Every structure is written in structure tokens, then in C-alpha cells.
Amino acid sequence: MIDKRWIQIPELPSDQLEVARELAEALKVNPFLATLLVQRGIKDFEQSRNFFRPDLTHLHDPYLMQDMDIAVERLSKAISNGEKILVYGDYDVDGTTSVTLFYGFLRKMYDNLDYYIPDRYNEGYGVSWQSIDFAQENGFSLIVTLDCGIKSVDKVTEANKRGIDFIICDHHRPGDELPPAVAVLDPKREDCLYPYKELTGCGVGFKLLQAFCIQHDIPQESLFEYLDLLVVSIAADIVPITGENRILAYYGLQRLNAAPRVGMKALIDIAGIKGVLDITNVVFGLGPRINAAGRIKHAKEAVRLLLSEVEQEAVDFAYEINQHNSDRRTFDSSITEEALAMIESDNWLTEARSTVLYKQSWHKGVIGIVASRCIEKYHRPTIILTESHGKAAGSARSVPGFDVYEAIEECAELLEQFGGHTFAAGLTMPIENIEAFRAKFDQIVRSRILPDQLIPMINIDLELELSAVTAKFYNILRQMGPFGPGNMTPVFESKEVSLAGQPTIMKEKHIKFDVKQNGSPIFTAIGFGMSQYYPELIKGKTFSICYNLEENNFRDKKTLQLFLKDIKFN
Known part of the structure; x- marks a missing residue:
């Protein structure tokens, strides 16, 4: 195991410590929790309420995005004129969820449309020449790109010559020249004043549909039904879960847990995910399986699964995609071994x-x-x-x-x-x-x-006394989610801790032991891939640990445990 740097977030300055003290009193929470909130920019009761209870009414006006009015006008014109619309997305998770959301929503009110995802190997990333030929041959006059297109200047230019318009919905950095599309929606455009810059491609497509709903007096609740797709794009694309993304992820997870679409439910079941889904489950459980369709075969399979409304059909699609993921793991493992051997030799x-x-x-x-x-x-x-x-x-x-x-x-x-x-x-x-x-x-x-x-680093939010860890502490901590970039799961450090029993090595590479600190309650700690620490641990000296807090549910008995990130010996 590579040695890691433990980077402690600097202690709050005196004026911020006072803010944390006042916040602890106002919220009636542990001072450690108040400090975590202040570190995350939460300074008063009102900000705390918005943080713990995100609200869809706080989403930004989509018309603040550059070109949004033009995009809505062109989309509306295409629908009113009965034009053929092609919904075009990238082949990764963000792209496939984008297409599912955009196509799935529009087809409920308009049926002269189709979707297109390029083949990863034959067409590559972005707008392809083959897709323009396909659009022309099949009479499409408008292409809406999702999660791609911002650099496809030559392709869009050629499409225009053939009488095909583009609306581009992207979130990648633009090049020096924007494509000559009817509208280019990208919050990273230098001339775009949209207040939140970190939307996914799916998020930009969502904002276009939100503006479309506003323009045509369509209840936005019908669009919010697709937030389970949007949270998957946010999780899998590793974008900051702050601001607008946090609101969308919060409600997306609620829908994913309470009422996932048929295809998503089949995927959750075949992934074997039990209990409440969070961002981590989505990143490691759902994301790789959706991605595997485009990596091993064709990403259209993922869209078919996510659009499916028939349970048995969805189960069959999910089984196929899961098999692709198994194949992907085999390739991944063998190529990684080859790559590491090349470096070492x-x-x-x-x-x-x-x-x-x-x-x-x-x-x-x-x-x-x-x-x-x-x-x-x-x-x-x-x-x-x-x-x-x-x-x-x-x-x-x-x-x-x-x-x-x-x-x-x-x-x-x-x-x-x-x-x-x-x-x-x-x-x-x-x-x-x-x-x-x-x-x-x-x-x-x-x-x-x-x-x-x-050198790999571990960012530590706070030094924590184990005596402060209680069920109430964890319950409030959990409500600080959804966790992800920009609002990571808190990492705590506890110093001068000692064993409370004999460590156990599991499967020859993991370690499990009970730990205590100055008369605190005893907690179970688990360190994956940390069996090499066993000889040092059994010497009986005190040591420091850094960890996430998590809840272990075994045989319907819930206990708090420490999920170790690293151990340092004094």
C-alpha cells in the first residue's frame, strides 16, 4: 500500500468558530457537526434549512442560460410543424440518461421523433458523419445533441448545408469557435451568465425541457418524474454535488428509492443493491452497468432498458447489460495486469x-x-x-x-x-x-x-472524539447528504486510540478490530486492503485512524462502525 498524506482542513479562524458556536445553539446540534456545516459554507439557520431541505422551487430560471429562448422557439416550431426530430446523445452514462430523459419526456406529447447514439468504435465521440447521413436519409430536420456537440463545428456546418438544424446541449468546455447551431446551450460558454456552471449534459437537457414546460404551461411535475435519470448522470459523471446539482440529486435519489422507472428497478435488482440507494451505490452499482452497454456492445441497449415500461422486457434487458458488465470486468482486469507489468518492466x-x-x-x-x-x-x-x-x-x-x-x-x-x-x-x-x-x-x-x-492524499474534515459519536450524531450527519464532489462524505481523524480486543484478518487482505479512546464506547473498525497493519496493531500501542462513519445493518440490528481510510502509528 502507498503511504498517504493526511491533509487536515485548517481549524476555523476565531470569527468562524463563533459562527459555529452560534449555529450549534440555533440548530441544537453537536459542536463538531456545526463545524462541519461552517466548513461547507453554511453560516446561519436559513442556509442550514436550505442545505438540509433542498427545494425544487430554488432551481434557477432556465431562461438565464444563453440561447435558451432561441432553443425553445426552434423546438416548439419543429413540433408545431410536425418536423422529424432526432435526439442525439453520447454513449456514456450521462449521454444515455440524457437521451432517455429528453426522448422519454417528449414522446409523451409528440411522436415524430427518434433517438441516435453513435457507436463507440465505428463513429467515436461527438457528432459523427454517419449520424448526419442517417438524419438526411431519414428526413430529420432538427437534431438535439445531449452531452456532446460543443466542438463539432465541421459536422454542424455540413449538416446546415443539408438543411438540418442543431440545438446543442453540452457541458464540456467549448473550443475557440462555437458550432453554427441554431442554439448552443452550455453553461461553460464564456458569454453564458447562467449562475450554475457544473450541470451534467443530462442537466442541460433537463433545463431545456424545463424552459419548454414554462413556455407551454406544462406542469413541471411531469418533468420531475425523470429526476431518477438525472441523479444517475450526476453521480456517474462525477460533477460537484453543490448548488443546483445538489437539489436535483436530492430529489432524484428520493424518486430512485421510492418510485424508480421499470428499467431502473430491474437494474437495481440485478445489481443486488439492498437498502437505500445513495450516490455511492449509483456510482459503483448502476453507473458501470449502464456504461458497459456502450463499452462492450452498443449504448442503445442501455436506452432501451431505461425507456422500457414492461417489467419482463426490462428484466431481460437488465440481464443482458449485466452480462456486458461481467465481460467488461474481465477485460478490465486482464488489461490492467498487462499495463502494470509494462510499467514495472x-x-x-x-x-x-x-x-x-x-x-x-x-x-x-x-x-x-x-x-x-x-x-x-x-x-x-x-x-x-x-x-x-x-x-x-x-x-x-x-x-x-x-x-x-x-x-x-x-x-x-x-x-x-x-x-x-x-x-x-x-x-x-x-x-x-x-x-x-x-x-x-x-x-x-x-x-x-x-x-x-x-502522493495520494486523504482530506480530513475534523478531528473527532469517539465519545461524540452517537446515533443522533450519525442521523444528522446522514442528512448532510447527498455526498459527492463539493460535499464529500466527512472524513474524521481520531488520535490516541487503542485496541479493544484481538484484530481479525478477513480473506487474507482485510482487517477488522474493535477500538476505543479514553473510556469512549467501543466501535468496530473495518479496513479493506489493510491486513499489512496487523503486526503493528497487535503491539498494543496507541495509534491514529481516519475514517468515514457508516451504519451496519446485520440481522436487523443497526450499529455504527468506522470505515477506515488509513492508520498511522504513533
Whole structure:
């Protein structure tokens, strides 16, 4: 296991400590909880109420988004004129949930429409030439893109010549030139004054439909029925769960738990998820299965599942998708082993500040996952490449604090295409450019990355006394969710703790033990992949732990336990 840096959030300054004290009194909560709230920008009772009880009435006016009025006008005109509309989405979770939401909502009032998702391998990311041919051949005069299109200048230009209009709904960074679409909805446009910039592609599509509902006096409650799809996009796309995303995720989880659509329910069942779904369940239970359709076969299968209204049909679709996910895991595991072996057998790669690997036969559908797996072992920016249509196509992943998109952009002269975010990107280059790209990319990373960024870190919210942990404490803590980027599950540190019994090693790699601190109640702690700490633990010395609090429900008996992130010995 790699040593980790424990980064403690600085103690609140004296004026903020006073705010925390007043907040603890106003809310009648533990001072530790009040401190957590102040750290998250919650300073008074009113802000606390909005934080603990998000309200759909607090969603922003969709017409604040640049081009929204034009987009609604064009969509309305297409419907009133009976034009054929093509709903176009990317092949990942955000794209497939976007298409399901947009197409699923519109088809209840208009039937002259269809949806299109490009083939990951034959068409690639974004608007494809094949899709424009398809639209022209089948008489579509309006294409609404979701989670893609912001860089498809040449494709949209060509479509316009063929009499096909575009409305683009995207959330990725625009390039220097916007596509010549009728409307370009993207809160990251420099000229867009929309107050919240971190919507998913599905979120931008939702805002267009929200504006459409306002324009046509359609009750928005009929649109809110689709929030179970939107929360899946928010969770899987790893966007901040703050502001508007927090409101949408909060109500999306409520719907996902209380009344999921037929296809989603089938997916939840086949994933074996028990109890209440949270963001973590969605990220690790639902997201990979939805993604697997596009990685292994075709993402249309995921849309068919999510649109399904017949239970047995949905169960059958879910079974197929689950099988794709099993295949994906097999590819993922074998390619990761190969990739790690390549690094370990090459001195240059071992000493580099980045990882760039290529193998012609690697499955394109899992290279992003493999990049993430490599980062778990070698904590540094990583790009995994494979052959696709005679080119090297790759996925990039980064480490906290390092903008991999900007580093790739510096190598643009060696690339044919690239796009993405700060921490994840995609790129294509001639195969003969790989070595030059590897050298230049590593040079850029080496010149910019800080030594600390090459060491995994654990951000600790608060030093906590175990005696403060009670059922009431946990109940309030749980209500601070949904947790995710921008509002992460709190990580606590407890110092000078000691064993209360003999540790147990489980499945040769995990550890479980009881722990106490200065006469506190005894808590069970579980550390996955931490069996190597056993020899040090049994020496009987005190130690420090950092952990999340979680509730264990075993045989209908609920107990609080500590989910360990790391252990440090004094």
C-alpha cells in the first residue's frame, strides 16, 4: 500500500468558530457537526434549512442560460410543424440518461421523433458523419445533441448545408469557435451568465425541457418524474454535488428509492443493491452497468432498458447489460495486469512522472477504467491508448490538483482530436506520434506537477472524539447528504486510540478490530486492503485512524462502525 498524506482542513479562524458556536445553539446540534456545516459554507439557520431541505422551487430560471429562448422557439416550431426530430446523445452514462430523459419526456406529447447514439468504435465521440447521413436519409430536420456537440463545428456546418438544424446541449468546455447551431446551450460558454456552471449534459437537457414546460404551461411535475435519470448522470459523471446539482440529486435519489422507472428497478435488482440507494451505490452499482452497454456492445441497449415500461422486457434487458458488465470486468482486469507489468518492466516508465501506454489489442471500451486502476498503483497522470481505425485512441485520467486536459492541449500539434475535463479526457493521434507524445507529455507533467501531487492524499474534515459519536450524531450527519464532489462524505481523524480486543484478518487482505479512546464506547473498525497493519496493531500501542462513519445493518440490528481510510502509528 502507498503511504498517504493526511491533509487536515485548517481549524476555523476565531470569527468562524463563533459562527459555529452560534449555529450549534440555533440548530441544537453537536459542536463538531456545526463545524462541519461552517466548513461547507453554511453560516446561519436559513442556509442550514436550505442545505438540509433542498427545494425544487430554488432551481434557477432556465431562461438565464444563453440561447435558451432561441432553443425553445426552434423546438416548439419543429413540433408545431410536425418536423422529424432526432435526439442525439453520447454513449456514456450521462449521454444515455440524457437521451432517455429528453426522448422519454417528449414522446409523451409528440411522436415524430427518434433517438441516435453513435457507436463507440465505428463513429467515436461527438457528432459523427454517419449520424448526419442517417438524419438526411431519414428526413430529420432538427437534431438535439445531449452531452456532446460543443466542438463539432465541421459536422454542424455540413449538416446546415443539408438543411438540418442543431440545438446543442453540452457541458464540456467549448473550443475557440462555437458550432453554427441554431442554439448552443452550455453553461461553460464564456458569454453564458447562467449562475450554475457544473450541470451534467443530462442537466442541460433537463433545463431545456424545463424552459419548454414554462413556455407551454406544462406542469413541471411531469418533468420531475425523470429526476431518477438525472441523479444517475450526476453521480456517474462525477460533477460537484453543490448548488443546483445538489437539489436535483436530492430529489432524484428520493424518486430512485421510492418510485424508480421499470428499467431502473430491474437494474437495481440485478445489481443486488439492498437498502437505500445513495450516490455511492449509483456510482459503483448502476453507473458501470449502464456504461458497459456502450463499452462492450452498443449504448442503445442501455436506452432501451431505461425507456422500457414492461417489467419482463426490462428484466431481460437488465440481464443482458449485466452480462456486458461481467465481460467488461474481465477485460478490465486482464488489461490492467498487462499495463502494470509494462510499467514495472521499463525503467523509463518507472521513473517517469506520467504514464502513457499503448497496445494495439487492448479493448477500447475499458481503457479509461484501466487508466484509473494504474493511478491506484502509480499515483500520476495516466493515458492508456489502443488502436482504433488505424489511429491511437486513448483515455486520460489525472490526480487531484493536476489539469490533464491542459497538459494534453500543450501537445495538440501531435494530436488529431482531443477533449474532456480537468481530470478526464479523450484523445486520438497517429500511431507514429505515440513516442513523441509520451516524451512531451511527461516533460509537461514533470514541469508542472508538484511533488505532493504524486502522493495520494486523504482530506480530513475534523478531528473527532469517539465519545461524540452517537446515533443522533450519525442521523444528522446522514442528512448532510447527498455526498459527492463539493460535499464529500466527512472524513474524521481520531488520535490516541487503542485496541479493544484481538484484530481479525478477513480473506487474507482485510482487517477488522474493535477500538476505543479514553473510556469512549467501543466501535468496530473495518479496513479493506489493510491486513499489512496487523503486526503493528497487535503491539498494543496507541495509534491514529481516519475514517468515514457508516451504519451496519446485520440481522436487523443497526450499529455504527468506522470505515477506515488509513492508520498511522504513533
